Amino acid sequence: MTTENEDQRPERSEQTLPRAILTNPEALTNPSAEDEANAMRPPSLNPDEDLLEDFPPDSEDVDLVHCRITSIPALGLQKLTAVLRLCLRQNEISRIEGLECIAGTLQDIDLYDNAIGHMTRDLEVLVNLENLDLSYNDLKHIKNLEKLVKLKNLYLASNRIGTIEGLGTLVELKNLEMGANKVREIQNLENLTKLEELWLGKNKISEIKNISMLSNLKILSLPSNRLTKLSGLDGLTNLEELYVSHNAIEDLSGLENTPNIKNLDVTHNRLTSIRGIEHLSHIVDFWASENQLSSFKEVEDVLKDKAELETVYFEANPLQLMGPATYRNKVRLAIPHIKQIDATFVTAN
Known part of the structure; x- marks a missing residue:
């Protein structure tokens, strides 16, 4: 429907009509297309602008x-x-x-x-x-x-x-x-x-070395490197957090002199066993997803007596992949006091 005012508008000649120039044809068919060359850019900083004018001396x-x-x-x-x-x-x-x-x-x-x-x-x-x-x-x-x-x-x-x-x-x-x-x-x-x-x-x-003198070290983070083993940790008696996910570590030997570890992340390595952490009596969080762990009996033998343990991650191991329906219950039976399995909190019966 047109209004009276619209009917009275004078027609514009073709010569006076502005011509649109299509600079990015892809935009007609691709709603996600980006046009960096013609995008609105923030104004450049005025060289005379005083960014400190609102700050007292x-x-x-x-x-x-x-x-x-x-x-x-x-x-x-x-x-x-x-x-x-x-x-x-x-x-x-x-x-x-x-x-x-x-x-x-x-x-x-x-x-x-x-x-x-x-x-x-x-x-x-x-x-x-x-x-x-x-x-x-x-x-x-x-x-x-x-x-x-x-x-x-x-x-x-x-x-x-x-x-x-x-x-x-x-x-x-x-x-x-x-x-x-x-x-x-x-x-x-x-x-x-x-x-x-x-x-x-x-x-x-590719190797943990030259840090044995760092006796006050509490956090050591080495994810996404090229490690194949845990070595060179002697002397780190105060170490509380060790992050070595996304490496190629095959076993957990080498932690004998780090008794105070609370958080241990060995996600996405090549582990077939969690033997080697029996002495970590203060462990709270143990993250071991995406390995080759398959024995619930071993989980129980190694972790059941860890009174401070609250969280374990075992998803994407044979432990979970071979029986996803019973996996969580088996972990609870192996570690009765556990509070969190993978990303889900354990609810009381």
Whole structure:
């Protein structure tokens, strides 16, 4: 139906009609088609924009996440006199520089997800730094950290680092995160005796070694590597959590000197037996899905007396695949006090 006003509209000549130009023909037939070249983009950062205008000079916490920042010096950090924490996550920073003006107070800097390719000497002035996050950048080497002797937490995940190096002076370090890099060998950690957490998942490590001196280590994470056995764990008497899923480990020998393990993840390996953990009397969570475990009798013999055990994962083993209808009940009979089997809590009768 047309309205009176529509009937009175003058007709536009063909010459005056705007012509539509189809720049992405795929969009006519594919509702999921993307057109990056013509997509709406966020406006570029105005070089005269003062991102610090809302921060008082005595601000201790400066958070500038996803602000399209390309240069740290351009921020004008010299206006601030008491910065303890600086968060510049998810920006477009390619170089670490311009931090000397806040080096006297800065304790925590977060440069996660930028475009940084090198650890420059500008880091050396940050002598009071305790936390440094350079995850999700483009780093190939660890450099210029020697003077950061107060550093406690160092995050270097998802870079392209091939060698653990340059950390010898960081004797206060408690947490080292280097997952998703290109590390082939665990090395150069002998001075880090205060280290409590070591995260090295998704690398190319084929052997656990050179960590026996880390007697304070509580968490060791090595999933998605190339391990074939559990070795080199001597001296880790305080270890509480061991994550070695998605490797090629064939048996659980090698845990004799780690009696305090509470969480053990051996998911997706080549295990045919869980013998080797009989002495882990404090174990709480045992995750062993996607192996070749088939004996409920062995499950009972090894785990029934573990009073602190709450959770087990055995799915995608012959234990479960050969009799899925009776699997959960058999696990409950083998470990009567268990609270959770796979992802499901055990309900009281």
